Amino acid sequence: MDEQHRPRKVTRADVARLSGVSTAVVSYVLNDGPKPVATVTRERVLEAVRVLGYRPNAAARALSRGTADTIGMIVVDSRNPFFAQLLHALDRASVRHGRSLLIVNSDRERQSAVEQVHDLVARQIGGLIIADVLTETEQEVVASLGIPTLLVNQYTGANGFLPAMGVDFRAGAKQAVDHLTGHGYRDVAFVGGALAIDQRERGWADALREAGLPLGQSVHAPFSYEGGLAAGRAIAADPARPRAVFAASDQIAVGLLAAFSDAGLRVPEDVAVVSFDGTTEAAYTRPALTTVAQPIAEMADAAIRRLADGDGAPGFTTFPTELVVRRSCGCEHSAS
Amino acid sequence: MDEQHRPRKVTRADVARLSGVSTAVVSYVLNDGPKPVATVTRERVLEAVRVLGYRPNAAARALSRGTADTIGMIVVDSRNPFFAQLLHALDRASVRHGRSLLIVNSDRERQSAVEQVHDLVARQIGGLIIADVLTETEQEVVASLGIPTLLVNQYTGANGFLPAMGVDFRAGAKQAVDHLTGHGYRDVAFVGGALAIDQRERGWADALREAGLPLGQSVHAPFSYEGGLAAGRAIAADPARPRAVFAASDQIAVGLLAAFSDAGLRVPEDVAVVSFDGTTEAAYTRPALTTVAQPIAEMADAAIRRLADGDGAPGFTTFPTELVVRRSCGCEHSAS
DNA sequence: CTGAAAGCGCTTACAG
């Protein structure tokens, strides 16, 4: 590989020179403002841009404007299929709005969430998406930074500090459990996170109460395959094993399925399962998972649009969930 | 939420003023050079930084230096578990080197790979990681940009344009198939991508030839759950169904497992399966997948380190694979 | 509709 002499970058001045205008005019045409430009002049500039292969220097623009067209994204763990799919959808939506995504995993070693946000802010991000659960204090700090922020997939955003969007976890969970009780199962357990603010456990309880059924057992487990596996082992070994389980995530459900299989339990014949998220992989387990789907693409789109438009309307924007019926719940009529 | 008056940003000048030095000196201490600074002065500056909560403006620094401490990453599809895990590992490694990751999915709608690279370059990235298969022409274009680039997980990088790193796909595949033939299976099929440069199909053929066995059938399928499912259906329906299958990715294998289950075939009793990648999820299918693991964390670390150190040594750096034995191949002694 | 010029917040040769 011969030494690449990086060609001198072509700058706005080059374009100005070639098209015989000032750099200001080049800016006006490239940014469509803030001043109008005569059509002939505009054409000349555009032509020069084409000829020179000019591309604006994003750093210079960011410095000058005080903000970059980059959106920072903090996510607990991007390996998690749900977040991986959310990320992908956000990326898609970003292109449509000329933005790019600066991604940070909050399970990083030596950095607190607030530290990470500061880091992103120093990089002049024009918006921030947080797909993680923040404490009120953390939210307050983030809000004080004055950069457009959106909490995505928080259990609640009604604490007033930051605008948030997501699904109605409580109603979605109820939807899942209603379906299970609709199958006639009277003993439905919950497997999911231990956080009190997680509305899914409440939705599960709502459904049971409303159906006049006793509260089943509640097993708290990390949101991971391993968490699901461990919970599933505990459930399988329990003499008072439940007839059905509502899992707070597809990933947990996959772990559950493995544990039940290991224990020789059949799903749904011995234990029925319904989960949450609606990730792609839920369709490829056997039995395939009946799951409460979150509208990932729609949420991603709305998130980027809001950040791009600078719509900082506070409060929680709710998106609808949809029950995707497959086999793990006991429905026989479904495709797989 | 009351209107946040974004506090005027504290700049290098503020720090200089407070500590009674010039902004140059502030730079020297913050960057540890290029000039030495007296210890007392350094302490005074550091103290001022602390007091003011000063954070350098990354855009200004990038403009001034001509390069940002951001690493661009182009990945085919970040939803794919293997890439999701690679991304996560890269993020981890990035923090350790004070870098951040600008991520772009190359399955984006209206943007060619080259277009995307230009986009990233305009953002002053200091390095580029490409986890995608580029044509020679594309590689040439990218190389001509003069920014440190690393091809990760390419099937081959020996074409001389760009440095590359990854696993020895051919040897890894052979390892998998050797294991299968070691079980006594004489009819081993391949399921994987159609790209001729993909060395996994060759490794499969190598193993069979070396074992004196006839070449099994080769089914080309997209790298996705759906691809695996479709291939699995075809295989299950085939009267001359193979006794074992080597799948080019865990994701494909998951689809295979679903199809075999639907067809009433038992794995490994009726069809044995070994796959490639070693993603986490491979441990949670039932039966659990025997798979050829790629050293994801090690590769990610090496990638970031090389880019951070500006080590643009050409050629292909090979990482070792490791066969992780579980149940899908027919080994009974394993844990799950 | 167009241009000259200041300014964004850094880095770094140059001079002392």
Place this chain on the structure above:
DNA sequence: CTGAAAGCGCTTACAG
């Protein structure tokens, strides 16, 4: 060891 100053490539009030 420290400082004054030019320069990185944009944006945008201000003047015409």
